[in-house]
Amino acid sequence: xxxxxxxxxxxxxxxxxxxxxxxxxxxxxxxxxxxxxxxxxxxxxxxxxxxxxxxxxxxxxxxxxxxxxxxxxxxxxxxxxxxxxxxxxxxxxxxxxxxxxxxxxxxxxxxxxxxxxxxxxxxxxxxxxxxxxxxxxxxxxxxxxxxxxxxxxxxxxxxxxxxxxxxxxxxxxxxxxxxxxxxxxxxxxxxxxxxxxxxxxxxxxxxxxxxxxxxxxxxxxxxxxxxxxxxxxxxxxxxxxxxxxxxxxxxxxxxxxxxxxxxxxxxxxxxxxxxxxxxxxxxxxxxxxxxxxxxxxxxxxxxxxxxxxxxxxxxxxxxxxxxxxxxxxxxxxxxxxxxxxxxxxxxxxxxxxxxxxxxxxxxxxxxxxxxxxxxxxxxxxxxxxxxxxxxxxxxxxxxxxxxxxxxxxxxxxxxxx
Numbered sequence: 001x002x003x004x005x006x007x008x009x010x011x012x013x014x015x016x017x018x019x020x021x022x023x024x025x026x027x028x029x030x031x032x033x034x035x036x037x038x039x040x041x042x043x044x045x046x047x048x049x050x051x052x053x054x055x056x057x058x059x060x061x062x063x064x065x066x067x068x069x070x071x072x073x074x075x076x077x078x079x080x081x082x083x084x085x086x087x088x089x090x091x092x093x094x095x096x097x098x099x100x101x102x103x104x105x106x107x108x109x110x111x112x113x114x115x116x117x118x119x120x121x122x123x124x125x126x127x128x129x130x131x132x133x134x135x136x137x138x139x140x141x142x143x144x145x146x147x148x149x150x151x152x153x154x155x156x157x158x159x160x161x162x163x164x165x166x167x168x169x170x171x172x173x174x175x176x177x178x179x180x181x182x183x184x185x186x187x188x189x190x191x192x193x194x195x196x197x198x199x200x201x202x203x204x205x206x207x208x209x210x211x212x213x214x215x216x217x218x219x220x221x222x223x224x225x226x227x228x229x230x231x232x233x234x235x236x237x238x239x240x241x242x243x244x245x246x247x248x249x250x251x252x253x254x255x256x257x258x259x260x261x262x263x264x265x266x267x268x269x270x271x272x273x274x275x276x277x278x279x280x281x282x283x284x285x286x287x288x289x290x291x292x293x294x295x296x297x298x299x300x301x302x303x304x305x306x307x308x309x310x311x312x313x314x315x316x317x318x319x320x321x322x323x324x325x326x327x328x329x330x331x332x333x334x335x336x337x338x339x340x341x342x343x344x345x346x347x348x349x350x351x352x353x354x355x356x357x358x359x360x361x362x363x364x365x366x367x368x369x370x371x372x373x374x375x376x377x378x379x380x381x382x383x384x385x386x387x388x389x390x391x392x393x394x395x396x397x398x399x400x401x402x403x404x405x406x407x408x409x410x411x412x413x414x415x416x417x
Contacts, residue, residue: 001105004098006126007119009109018114020098020127021105026053028092030325031133035097035124035151037142037166038247039239041104042097043232047311048139051318052093059094093325096131098124100144102243115246117143117170117254121150128158137325139163141310142282143247146170146254153260156267161328163272163321166279166307168286170254176280198238199229206308208278261293270337271298272324274317276309297334 007018023042032052034045050056099106100120109115124147128136137160140148145167152162168174176182185205192198203212203225212222264271273291275284284302291300301320305312327337 004127004130006101006123006130009111009114011110016107016109018101018107018109018123020101020107020123022096022098022127024059024131025049025055025057025095025097026093027059028094030091030093030329031131031136031160032093032095032325033097033124033128033133033136033138034095035138035140035144035147036100037140037144038251039103039244040141040144041099041232044141045095045097045310047314048318048321049095049097051314052095052321096127096133096136098127100147100247102246103239108240108243109246110242112242112246112249115250117146117150117250118154120147120250121154124148124151125155125158134158135160137161137163137328139165139321140167141165142167142307143251146251149256149260149264150254152264152267152269153256156263156269159267159269161270161272161324162264163274163324164287164290165274165310165317166276166282166287167273167290168282169256169290170251173283173286174251174254177283182280193238195230195233195238198233199226202229205281206306207312208276208304208306211305211312256290265294265297267297268334269297270324270327270332270334272301272320273298274301274303274309274320276305276307276312277302278305279307279309281307296338299338 002022002024003019004022005017005019008015009018010016021042026049034042034048036042036044046056101123102108102115124138135158138148138151140146140163142165145164148162148164149167152159185201188197189201189205192201203222207221207225212220212225214221216224271291271294273287273294275282275287277284288300291298301316303309303313303316310317
């Protein structure tokens with residue numbers, strides 16, 4: 001099995017290695033690294049693997065590739081390689097995707113301190129080194145997009161381009177909009193103990209209702225996806241509690257500083273921010289704000305879909321990713337990339353180089369902006385406090401129910417003498 005050791009952690013008096021399970025697909029000089037999100041495994045990238053390489057059959061992981069042998073050569077030869085890293089060796093695309101630490105077949109460090117987007121970005125960088133990839137197009141989804149941002153800030157010279165799917169800025173931005181539907185989903189997610197229970201929640205969380213109710217032959221997509229989800233979760237197993245808590249910690253502690261964003265924006269590579277407008281997990285407004293902060297290098301692509309827009313609208317997402325690769329190969333300047341006029345496709349995709357912003361125009365515009373930011377921040381904190389309160393109530397209710405079960409008197413049948 002293809003594994004890559006990316007680091008070590010202390011487990012008492014012993015040191016354990018952190019290994020990532022990965023798969024490669026296709027073959028060619030264009031390298032694409034796919035980084036999946038919270039609780040997801042490498043095979044969640046199926047539609048993109050198929051779209052980019054034309055096949056879902058894993059490539060031979062035992063025999064060394066010609067490009068790897070070249071990548072493992074002398075340092076001088078590496079320095080002499082083309083700056084872009086895409087033009088030599090053919091037009092094919094090679095894709096690598098992997099299970100993040102804490103999920104799937106990769107190692108599960110026991111403490112949440114071993115999980116952060118910076119640590120996981122270094123995991124991805126170590127995997128690129130293991131593969132002999134000098135540069136790659138880096139595409140991330142959800143938490144994987146946060147990891148991709150960190151990777152781009154840590155090693156901008158290793159990226160050809162950057163695609164951020166359904167991304168947020170971490171912290172309180174990871175919390176969805178509070179309403180009855182979301183509270184119900186959160187409660188059911190926490191109580192899900194079997195693949196069947198988890199699949200039901202995942203479907204409602206990741207897809208639009210419209211998409212789930214579409215018919216495919218004699219079945220609805222909901223029925224088909226439910227069977228696929230149960231099969232997938234059953235084969236890999238439910239994610240461990242420490243792995244899930246660690247990855248949640250990585251999302252919660254994620255933050256991109258102004259300096260890091262400046263590094264990404266000025267690195268010279270092109271960026272696509274791709275988002276489903278009905279995403280109830282990663283809200284669209286946060287993705288638009290991030291795209292604005294990455295101008296002029298970023299282009300915003302808004303699609304008719306939810307959090308797994310990569311599955312719901314695979315053709316549109318794949319087209320957006322291929323456009324990014326082609327624009328990189330043609331050495332398009334960031335200003336040209338983001339200057340594309342607004343375009344609405346027949347399938348509902350809104351492509352805009354300049355993200356749409358809502359500004360408050362008053363006689364005291366600067367003060368109004370400050371007030372708006374302060375109100376937004378306050379609402380975010382109140383939302384977080386409300387979610388925390390709900391969590392405490394739910395845990396308290398469970399605790400009291402367990403106490404009642406323990407204290408419930410046991411009936412003893414009377415024995416006739």
